[in-house]
Amino acid sequence: MDFQTKLEHLAELAIRVGTNLQYGQRLNIYAPLESIELVRLITRKAYQAGASLVVVFWTEEAIGLERIVHSQDEFLTRVAEEPFRNYEEFTQRGDARLRIRISKPEVFANADADRMQVISKATNARAKLSLDKFHSSMVNWSIVPFAVPNWAEVVFPNEAPDIGLEKLWDALFMATRADQLEPVQAWQQHLTQLEARRDFLNLQKLQRLEFKAPNTNLTIELPVLHRWEGGSAQTINPNHPSSIRYVPNLPTEEVFTVPHRLGVNGLVAATKPLLARGKIIEGIVMTFKDGKVTEARASKNEQTLLQILELDEGASRTGEVALVAESSPVARSGLLFQETLFDENAACHIAMGSAYSYTIQGGDSMTNEQLLEHGANNSQVHMDWMIGSSQMDVVGIRADGSKLELLSAGQWAFEV
Amino acid sequence: MDFQTKLEHLAELAIRVGTNLQYGQRLNIYAPLESIELVRLITRKAYQAGASLVVVFWTEEAIGLERIVHSQDEFLTRVAEEPFRNYEEFTQRGDARLRIRISKPEVFANADADRMQVISKATNARAKLSLDKFHSSMVNWSIVPFAVPNWAEVVFPNEAPDIGLEKLWDALFMATRADQLEPVQAWQQHLTQLEARRDFLNLQKLQRLEFKAPNTNLTIELPVLHRWEGGSAQTINPNHPSSIRYVPNLPTEEVFTVPHRLGVNGLVAATKPLLARGKIIEGIVMTFKDGKVTEARASKNEQTLLQILELDEGASRTGEVALVAESSPVARSGLLFQETLFDENAACHIAMGSAYSYTIQGGDSMTNEQLLEHGANNSQVHMDWMIGSSQMDVVGIRADGSKLELLSAGQWAFEV
Numbered sequence: 001m002d003f004q005t006k007l008e009h010l011a012e013l014a015i016r017v018g019t020n021l022q023y024g025q026r027l028n029i030y031a032p033l034e035s036i037e038l039v040r041l042i043t044r045k046a047y048q049a050g051a052s053l054v055v056v057f058w059t060e061e062a063i064g065l066e067r068i069v070h071s072q073d074e075f076l077t078r079v080a081e082e083p084f085r086n087y088e089e090f091t092q093r094g095d096a097r098l099r100i101r102i103s104k105p106e107v108f109a110n111a112d113a114d115r116m117q118v119i120s121k122a123t124n125a126r127a128k129l130s131l132d133k134f135h136s137s138m139v140n141w142s143i144v145p146f147a148v149p150n151w152a153e154v155v156f157p158n159e160a161p162d163i164g165l166e167k168l169w170d171a172l173f174m175a176t177r178a179d180q181l182e183p184v185q186a187w188q189q190h191l192t193q194l195e196a197r198r199d200f201l202n203l204q205k206l207q208r209l210e211f212k213a214p215n216t217n218l219t220i221e222l223p224v225l226h227r228w229e230g231g232s233a234q235t236i237n238p239n240h241p242s243s244i245r246y247v248p249n250l251p252t253e254e255v256f257t258v259p260h261r262l263g264v265n266g267l268v269a270a271t272k273p274l275l276a277r278g279k280i281i282e283g284i285v286m287t288f289k290d291g292k293v294t295e296a297r298a299s300k301n302e303q304t305l306l307q308i309l310e311l312d313e314g315a316s317r318t319g320e321v322a323l324v325a326e327s328s329p330v331a332r333s334g335l336l337f338q339e340t341l342f343d344e345n346a347a348c349h350i351a352m353g354s355a356y357s358y359t360i361q362g363g364d365s366m367t368n369e370q371l372l373e374h375g376a377n378n379s380q381v382h383m384d385w386m387i388g389s390s391q392m393d394v395v396g397i398r399a400d401g402s403k404l405e406l407l408s409a410g411q412w413a414f415e416v
Numbered sequence: 417m418d419f420q421t422k423l424e425h426l427a428e429l430a431i432r433v434g435t436n437l438q439y440g441q442r443l444n445i446y447a448p449l450e451s452i453e454l455v456r457l458i459t460r461k462a463y464q465a466g467a468s469l470v471v472v473f474w475t476e477e478a479i480g481l482e483r484i485v486h487s488q489d490e491f492l493t494r495v496a497e498e499p500f501r502n503y504e505e506f507t508q509r510g511d512a513r514l515r516i517r518i519s520k521p522e523v524f525a526n527a528d529a530d531r532m533q534v535i536s537k538a539t540n541a542r543a544k545l546s547l548d549k550f551h552s553s554m555v556n557w558s559i560v561p562f563a564v565p566n567w568a569e570v571v572f573p574n575e576a577p578d579i580g581l582e583k584l585w586d587a588l589f590m591a592t593r594a595d596q597l598e599p600v601q602a603w604q605q606h607l608t609q610l611e612a613r614r615d616f617l618n619l620q621k622l623q624r625l626e627f628k629a630p631n632t633n634l635t636i637e638l639p640v641l642h643r644w645e646g647g648s649a650q651t652i653n654p655n656h657p658s659s660i661r662y663v664p665n666l667p668t669e670e671v672f673t674v675p676h677r678l679g680v681n682g683l684v685a686a687t688k689p690l691l692a693r694g695k696i697i698e699g700i701v702m703t704f705k706d707g708k709v710t711e712a713r714a715s716k717n718e719q720t721l722l723q724i725l726e727l728d729e730g731a732s733r734t735g736e737v738a739l740v741a742e743s744s745p746v747a748r749s750g751l752l753f754q755e756t757l758f759d760e761n762a763a764c765h766i767a768m769g770s771a772y773s774y775t776i777q778g779g780d781s782m783t784n785e786q787l788l789e790h791g792a793n794n795s796q797v798h799m800d801w802m803i804g805s806s807q808m809d810v811v812g813i814r815a816d817g818s819k820l821e822l823l824s825a826g827q828w829a830f831e832v
Contacts, residue, residue, distance in 0.1 A: 033449045040478050047486035053494045058474035070463035078469045086498050287547050
């Protein structure tokens with residue numbers, strides 16, 4: 001199958017599986033400049049599927065870098081209002097939303113961390129005002145990847161640039177199933193399996209998860225109202241009574257739920273480097289007590305990690321815990337993508353910061369205060385980091401104290 | 417001088433001469449994806465000059481082309497609201513505005529003209545609602561060029577692609593004076609000369625202009641309150657009492673004013689092809705009676721021309737008349753740029769459609785009805801087309817019937 005066919009498959013998956021764009025819906029695409037070739041194909045597929053309008057909001061990190069380096073100090077807290085106003089309007093109206101994800105590891109590697117922190121704080125605080133108004137399932141949204149040379153260099157450091165880029169594309173096509181003859185059908189099969197695990201876990205009413213691996217011995221209590229999610233999601237929008245099924249990430253291999261914000265205890269070590277704020281944070285080790293990080297270390301870019309944990313009260317607690325088997329295509333590729341969209345599908349992970357309201361039963365119609373009461377964390381941050389490996393065992397404990405093996409040596413330990 | 421230095425000069429001119437960005441001002445840049453290298457330099461210069469925030473709105477015609485070809489008929493009249501809401505907010509607040517202009521001749525050459533017309537009508541009608549709310553001097557704005565391969569191919573059809581692109585850059589740098597050692601100083605000298613011609617013409621109180629050339633014999637009456645403009649402009653914004661001097665176009669070589677909307681008579685032929693809606697219209701000849709086109713022909717893409725003239729009542733009348741000498745750097749280059757920003761600086765021209773309110777004395781505070789009464793045309797269109805050449809003579813006639821030679825064989829015929 002040639003490159004162009006696979007790229008068209010990816011575009012088709014973005015429209016038919018990821019966003020599942022409905023006839024007459026407007027589609028807003030957020031895309032880096034480099035991804036024009038894919039965006040053009042997606043736009044075509046969207047109009048063919050009956051999009052009423054496709055609008056692209058292009059992004060480019062170089063512009064942000066100029067700001068970090070050259071802005072006057074007094075203006076670093078300025079935030080443009082209109083992207084957030086747009087977000088609120090689009091969400092209320094129920095427009096479909098698609099994001100094209102590239103990775104440019106270390107684009108901000110040499111940028112002044114303190115100046116970045118000032119900008120991030122102001123931007124995140126403004127973003128949170130808009131994000132708090134709506135739960136994330138108001139619209140059908142998705143994220144799909146695009147390969148760029150910088151990214152390929154990091155994933156394939158020993159290859160010639162053009163070979164590396166080709167190999168990265170191959171990996172992306174494989175992980176998103178765009179290389180299959182009937183990609184939409186392949187996705188339906190995959191989703192069926194993933195959702196069976198999710199539904200099984202929801203029937204278990206687990207109270208607690210225990211993660212064991214070298215340097216990791218972590219206990220995570222789950223809120224009484226926790227819900228396991230994974231595979232496809234469903235929109236809930238008062239302006240649009242008929243719900244739309246969508247898949248938030250291509251690829252997706254995880255089932256996930258919400259830790260109790262006061263119920264995380266023990267030691268946990270990262271199994272992969274973490275790309276955050278354009279810097280690669282390596283060798284993370286954290287200690288939790290009653291849900292909160294009491295000690296955090298990293299062997300590289302520790303300052304960036306600490307700044308993120310200090311952004312607000314909730315940034316040093318967890319909002320998500322996800323199970324991923326080592327048999328996932330992303331894990332099997334054996335690659336380190338340095339990009340959460342991929343690496344979170346290769347390993348179990350937890351997220352610092354906010355919980356998804358839909359991982360609490362009835363959470364979509366709760367206030368932030370109610371969510372906190374039920375144990376779901378709140379923050380302007382949501383940062384996944386990888387803790388799984390082929391040496392990890394995960395056990396679930398039910399209310400009656402009985403145990404259920406979830407993962408053994410990184411592989412699924414229960415049948416569905 | 418190397419390419420990088422000249423590109424930095426162009427960025428500096430955009431900030432210090434074009435927009436003349438003030439300390440603490442926000443700058444909104446509208447730029448095609450291809451121009452990232454220049455946009456990055458401009459962003460840097462802007463922050464160094466004290467921009468409070470630089471926001472880039474990226475544009476890409478390929479996305480529009482997909483819509484023309486693939487959208488369902490019923491959605492062709494849909495218009496995104498937020499760009500216009502942004503425009504109104506930015507204008508009221510007094511943000512500086514910069515546009516990066518590239519030319520992609522014939523990008524829409526094969527697109528269905530009727531479908532394009534449906535989209536254009538809806539978009540232009542919405543745009544006019546916003547444009548009518550504010551006069552164009554509310555903010556300091558400017559347009560600067562950027563060379564791309566497609567454009568170079570059209571300007572230098574017989575050169576190898578890389579040589580053509582290099583030659584186009586040389587032409588752009590020359591025309592914008594970015595190739596000079598002290599480009600800001602060079603611009604101040606140039607503006608002084610252009611403004612001396614403008615001020616001289618304003619003292620003449622001309623009643624009428626007569627254009628004579630092969631295939632052209634055109635009389636243009638000027639409104640009693642007409643004002644000649646050219647060189648730099650000054651902002652008038654009630655929210656910002658201190659006026660900012662700015663230069664709307666780099667390059668700019670014209671002095672221009674407003675024809676009386678009922679006072680254009682005779683025959684006039686284009687001296688250059690016109691790029692409109694992504695199509696090149698060639699061999700335009702129009703006949704005017706009492707300000708209105710009574711016959712319009714073109715040897716190529718006549719349908720596109722006729723569709724533009726039919727967009728509304730004002731589209732078949734004129735809103736601007738401009739004098740340009742054949743001694744201008746753009747004219748001396750001998751090149752046909754297929755891009756109004758350049759070609760309008762190489763030849764006398766008239767514009768179909770709306771007048772600039774500031775070319776009527778006190779026009780900035782007049783209603784549309786008052787402007788019409790004073791002879792200034794109104795339309796959703798403003799389309800310049802070139803009528804000047806080295807065979808053109810232009811004469812001005814004063815109220816007392818005395819004559820003033822303005823251009824003779826395409827060259828300035830009066831001293832200042």
